[in-house]
Amino acid sequence: MPGLSAAAADDAVRLEAIDFLKTNIESILTRGERLTVYADALGQRKNHPVAAVDDYALTLKVDANLYPLRWSDLKTDRLVDIARSVAGDSGERMVVASEIALLLGFPERASEWLGQIREP
Incomplete structure (x- = not known):
């Protein structure tokens, strides 16, 4: 990406990854499938049902309440954890x-996960 600083390039890649993840989650929810993700929400790191997804947040159901996880607040490793959780x-x-x-x-995580695929 000519002309971009390293930080701007990193941000652009992060936004691309978030958009890819968001699109994948939207597709799953649109098909009417139930989806849970392993994430931190209100101090509980466990599987939470996904209520919605949009450009700003992944919204989880936590104890009968909606809890948005803003994409901008999620650390990179948590985004990767969520992507793996969505994969099932x-x-x-x-x-x-x-x-x-x-x-x-x-x-290394990508390689590990690709090695776990039973049926492509």
């Missing part, structure tokens, strides 16, 4: 999670 046992989704991990600088 689906080979196709595992490929998406691996692509997100690669974009965000976690090649």
Whole structure:
């Protein structure tokens, strides 16, 4: 990315990864599938049902309440964790999670996940 500082390039890659993850989650929810993600919400690090996703946040159901996790507040490693959680046992989704991990600088995790795919 000519002309961009390293920080701006990192931000652009992060935004690309978030958009890729968001699009994947939207697709799953649009098909009417239930989705849970392993994430920190209100001090509880566990699987939470996904209520909604948009450009600003991933909204989880936590104890019958809606709890938005703003994309801008999530650390890079948490984005990777969420991508893996969204993948579940689906080979196709595992490929998406691996692509997100690669974009965000976690090649070893991407390699591990690709090795876990049973059916592409």
